[in-house]
Amino acid sequence: MFDRAEVAVQAAVDSGASYSDARAMITRSETIRVQNQKLDTLDVNESVGVGVRALIGSSWGFASTGNLSNAGLAACGREATSIAKASAIVAGPTLDFGSVPVVEASWETPHLENPFDVSTTEKVDMLVDVTRTMQSVAGIDIANSELGGFDTNKWFVSSHGHRIHQHIVEAGGYYSALAIGEHESQIRSYPQSFGHYETGGYEAIRKWNYPEHALRIAEEAVALLTAPIMEERETSLVLESSQVALQIHESVGHAIELDRILGWEAAFAGTSHLQLDKLGTHRYGSELMNITADATIPGALGSFGYDDEGSPAQCVDIVKDGIWVGVLSGRDSAAVAGLPSGGMVRGDGYSRIPMVRMTNVGLLPGEGTLDDIIADTDDGVYMGTNRSWSIDDKRLNFQFGCEIGYEVKNGSLGRMVKNPTYTGITPHFWGSLDRLAGESEWTHWGIPNCGKGQPVQVGHTGHSASPARFTNVRVGVKG
Amino acid sequence: MSKSQDLVTQVLEIVGDRAEAGVYDRTGTSALTRFANSFIHQNVSDDVADVHLTISLGGKVASGSTTSVSPEGLGSLVERTITSASDQSTDETFPGFGGPVDSPKVDLFDEATAAADPAARAEVVKTFVDAGKGLLAAGMCETMAFHDAYANTSGRRIHGRSTKAILDGIHQTSTTAGSGHSAGRGLGDIAAQSAGEQASARARMGEQPFDTKPGQYEVVLAPEAMATIAEFLSAYGFNGKAYNEGQSFVNLGESRFDESIQLFDDIFESRAMGMPFDAEGTPRARLDLIVDGSTPSLVHDRRSGLVAESQTTGHAALAGESWSGEPATRNLFIGDGELSEDALIAQVERGIYVATFNYCRVLDPKTVVVTGLTRNGTFMIENGVITGAVTNLRFTQSFIDALGQGNVGGVGRNGRFANAESEPGVVHAPSAHLRSWNFTGGAAG
Numbered sequence: 001m002f003d004r005a006e007v008a009v010q011a012a013v014d015s016g017a018s019y020s021d022a023r024a025m026i027t028r029s030e031t032i033r034v035q036n037q038k039l040d041t042l043d044v045n046e047s048v049g050v051g052v053r054a055l056i057g058s059s060w061g062f063a064s065t066g067n068l069s070n071a072g073l074a075a076c077g078r079e080a081t082s083i084a085k086a087s088a089i090v091a092g093p094t095l096d097f098g099s100v101p102v103v104e105a106s107w108e109t110p111h112l113e114n115p116f117d118v119s120t121t122e123k124v125d126m127l128v129d130v131t132r133t134m135q136s137v138a139g140i141d142i143a144n145s146e147l148g149g150f151d152t153n154k155w156f157v158s159s160h161g162h163r164i165h166q167h168i169v170e171a172g173g174y175y176s177a178l179a180i181g182e183h184e185s186q187i188r189s190y191p192q193s194f195g196h197y198e199t200g201g202y203e204a205i206r207k208w209n210y211p212e213h214a215l216r217i218a219e220e221a222v223a224l225l226t227a228p229i230m231e232e233r234e235t236s237l238v239l240e241s242s243q244v245a246l247q248i249h250e251s252v253g254h255a256i257e258l259d260r261i262l263g264w265e266a267a268f269a270g271t272s273h274l275q276l277d278k279l280g281t282h283r284y285g286s287e288l289m290n291i292t293a294d295a296t297i298p299g300a301l302g303s304f305g306y307d308d309e310g311s312p313a314q315c316v317d318i319v320k321d322g323i324w325v326g327v328l329s330g331r332d333s334a335a336v337a338g339l340p341s342g343g344m345v346r347g348d349g350y351s352r353i354p355m356v357r358m359t360n361v362g363l364l365p366g367e368g369t370l371d372d373i374i375a376d377t378d379d380g381v382y383m384g385t386n387r388s389w390s391i392d393d394k395r396l397n398f399q400f401g402c403e404i405g406y407e408v409k410n411g412s413l414g415r416m417v418k419n420p421t422y423t424g425i426t427p428h429f430w431g432s433l434d435r436l437a438g439e440s441e442w443t444h445w446g447i448p449n450c451g452k453g454q455p456v457q458v459g460h461t462g463h464s465a466s467p468a469r470f471t472n473v474r475v476g477v478k479g
Numbered sequence: 480m481s482k483s484q485d486l487v488t489q490v491l492e493i494v495g496d497r498a499e500a501g502v503y504d505r506t507g508t509s510a511l512t513r514f515a516n517s518f519i520h521q522n523v524s525d526d527v528a529d530v531h532l533t534i535s536l537g538g539k540v541a542s543g544s545t546t547s548v549s550p551e552g553l554g555s556l557v558e559r560t561i562t563s564a565s566d567q568s569t570d571e572t573f574p575g576f577g578g579p580v581d582s583p584k585v586d587l588f589d590e591a592t593a594a595a596d597p598a599a600r601a602e603v604v605k606t607f608v609d610a611g612k613g614l615l616a617a618g619m620c621e622t623m624a625f626h627d628a629y630a631n632t633s634g635r636r637i638h639g640r641s642t643k644a645i646l647d648g649i650h651q652t653s654t655t656a657g658s659g660h661s662a663g664r665g666l667g668d669i670a671a672q673s674a675g676e677q678a679s680a681r682a683r684m685g686e687q688p689f690d691t692k693p694g695q696y697e698v699v700l701a702p703e704a705m706a707t708i709a710e711f712l713s714a715y716g717f718n719g720k721a722y723n724e725g726q727s728f729v730n731l732g733e734s735r736f737d738e739s740i741q742l743f744d745d746i747f748e749s750r751a752m753g754m755p756f757d758a759e760g761t762p763r764a765r766l767d768l769i770v771d772g773s774t775p776s777l778v779h780d781r782r783s784g785l786v787a788e789s790q791t792t793g794h795a796a797l798a799g800e801s802w803s804g805e806p807a808t809r810n811l812f813i814g815d816g817e818l819s820e821d822a823l824i825a826q827v828e829r830g831i832y833v834a835t836f837n838y839c840r841v842l843d844p845k846t847v848v849v850t851g852l853t854r855n856g857t858f859m860i861e862n863g864v865i866t867g868a869v870t871n872l873r874f875t876q877s878f879i880d881a882l883g884q885g886n887v888g889g890v891g892r893n894g895r896f897a898n899a900e901s902e903p904g905v906v907h908a909p910s911a912h913l914r915s916w917n918f919t920g921g922a923a924g
Binding site: 038039041042043044045046047048049058059060061062063064065066067068076079082083084085086087088089090091092093119120121124141142178180183184185262263264265266267268270351352353355387388389390391392393397399401419421423454455456477478 | 509517519547570597615619647648725838839871873902920
């Protein structure tokens with residue numbers, strides 16, 4: 001496949017590109033869904049093709065094709081150059097693309113058991129089993145379960161001389177129990193509501209022990225129907241770690257994307273409340289807040305060997321002792337900002353242009369446990385598992401809903417409450433972080449459905465987090 | 480015969496008599512030119528070939544897809560899908576494959592758009608950018624041209640073609656942004672100058688915004704916001720699968736909405752775009768979802784129709800067209816009213832004009848309570864005229880109640896394909912005046 005990618009790159013250069021790179025990719029994906037003990041979806045997909053970038057002056061072009069003949073690939077390379085020439089009709093300022101070391105390398109996700117080598121029957125049986133357990137609880141109307149796997153081979157070639165092969169393996173899933181009342185529905189999910197994925201083999205699914213939690217999840221969903229609604233007030237908020245992970249994703253991860261800060265996503269995903277002239281001085285949160293973007297964490301969903309510009313995976317400080325110190329970047333965005341490239345550019349398959357993407361943007365752990373935090377809270381609320389998420393185009397004004405809540409009184413969990421929500425403004429909220437659990441409860445959560453770009457690309461991102469407490473938060477927002 | 484027809488025929492030949500099968504192919508070009516800071520920064524073209532296969536071995540069902548349309552690629556698709564199906568238990572709710580149908584007599588294809596090169600899109604972008612002198616422009620111009628075909632072992636053969644063009648952008652001052660939108664069947668339908676002028680005017684009007692106190696306000700919602708409401712009602716309410724599961728608000732025949740609200744899905748509407756058949760090869764037809772405020776129908780694919788003891792309405796979704804492959808509308812129209820947007824604004828004593836929503840998410844599917852924000856044009860209306868800009872607001876609002884009986888003050892006559900929350904070009908919507916809307920937060924939280 002290196003040779004096929006090179007045909008496309010050479011054609012782009014021969015037709016006038018000053019720089020070109022290409023990714024030849026073969027991606028297999030599998031989705032298995034079971035609803036109420038019946039197989040709902042068994043879908044195995046394969047995507048095979050080449051995507052080519054071409055640069056002329058300051059203007060980019062990108063073309064992709066599934067036609068892997070030499071003629072098809074050469075035409076694709078020439079098309080990328082032609083598009084770059086058209087981009088120059090509305091050209092931007094001169095682009096210094098920056099330089100990265102030229103690499104010839106290969107890299108593979110550490111894994112024990114490729115998810116495609118595990119029999120479909122075993123996977124379906126496990127999913128049927130957990131839905132059966134959930135349905136054994138009176139009041140459960142719909143029990144869903146889902147597993148997914150990705151196996152990606154990627155060959156990257158550039159006109160600067162890169163030749164990098166990567167084999168990336170990902171696996172994950174989730175299940176949920178839905179109880180439907182007269183005018184509402186309540187849901188509980190495990191491990192998290194939109195699926196938890198990791199880089200690795202099927203062992204990444206086995207370790208979550210899906211069957212063990214199914215009964216509890218179902219009982220909680222039914223109990224929520226008759227639980228009181230969370231009271232609207234300002235109070236201390238304790239979040240379980242998967243909700244902290246989503247909070248990081250939405251209010252830190254996207255805000256630190258350099259393409260957003262530079263305005264490149266202004267019309268769609270949005271911009272950022274962060275301004276580059278405040279890098280190194282802006283207070284993002286309390287001194288407990290230490291965030292890194294680390295693409296080297298084994299097993300985390302945002303880990304890889306090299307990004308889609310041939311830059312090696314890196315660990316970059318983003319927030320240190322509460323101060324904003326870093327961004328997510330690629331070669332061109334970093335060059336525009338006068339910063340070193342962070343090696344954080346990836347594309348969703350061969351047919352999508354690589355763009356700045358979160359790697360593993362995580363909150364480093366503190367001390368103690370969730371139990372310690374609860375014991376230290378006189379009055380507050382605890383929320384777990386995301387149910388809704390919304391944030392503005394500058395990643396400043398957010399409102400999240402969770403599946404389940406509990407009152408916290410005098411150091412103990414109290415009544416279960418339903419429809420828990422909280423809202424806030426990013427720097428105020430992170431500034432109120434006053435307790436953070438330690439490494440024993442630090443989890444590398446993986447989000448498999450991060451949308452960005454046009455045409456929309458779905459990214460896989462990682463977020464390490466432990467339970468945390470925030471003070472003076474507005475909770476219980478109602479419609 | 481199109482390449483797409485040829486591919487689905489090839490796949491059925493490879494399957495032979497080993498299984499029942501249905502196959503859908505989309506072949507064509509999707510090209511998109513993005514601009515930001517008033518220059519083109521991303522410009523892409525995808526040579527699309529996407530084959531989806533469903534196999535049934537006596538009710539043991541599996542599906543698969545490939546972008547590799549060589550004989551080897553198609554053969555691999557067939558073999559692995561048959562292998563997957565053979566391992567499964569029988570799916571008792573599998574509805575089987577539909578029999579022969581007549582091809583719809585509609586061809587929503589524009590040759591010039593299919594042939595449009597990147598320079599043509601760049602010229603559209605240039606016109607939009609130049610309409611906002613002194614401002615920073617950002618957005619995208621997209622063209623798509625597809626030939627689709629469906630065939631199955633029950634004798635169904637259907638094919639069609641479609642084109643679509645979209646311009647969506649903003650102009651920005653140092654503190655504000657305003658949006659402009661245009662979409663149509665062909666690139667020639669794109670009104671780049673007027674979209675750019677609208678975005679520019681909204682951005683300039685938005686300067687020096689002030690914070691306003693959250694609470695209940697009258698609102699005038701522009702087509703983008705109304706399109707998002709329609710999209711959420713469709714996905715969470717009129718979705719036949721959600722209805723079958725007891726998650727929908729719909730009680731068939733009930734008058735749940737204001738009598739001024741009409742909502743329908745119609746590929747034969749003169750302005751419609753897209754394919755005249757669905758992912759199961761079922762021809763599309765007009766389907767009324769809200770008639771004078773009542774809800775007579777649901778959207779079904781073959782499976783949800785069977786479960787509901789009804790039938791498909793031609794709304795099976797291709798991958799990516801709906802969440803988890805649930806039945807979905809693709810040509811949703813909110814019926815136009817009789818008032819201009821200015822006349823809708825003139826009805827408001829004190830309220831808020833909203834150009835677009837942003838990042839809407841449902842809090843409870845059954846009540847369609849949604850939280851989101853305003854974006855790219857939020858203005859105070861006082862005594863029937865816009866008097867100034869306000870900072871973006873967060874709302875938490877039931878979209879059912881928003882269009883509920885007595886809450887609709889008027890519907891505009893300015894319907895157009897608008898940019899809804901999930902994608903542009905699938906909902907045709909006018910502006911509307913709503914008497915109450917629940918804003919729950921401002922810029923300060």
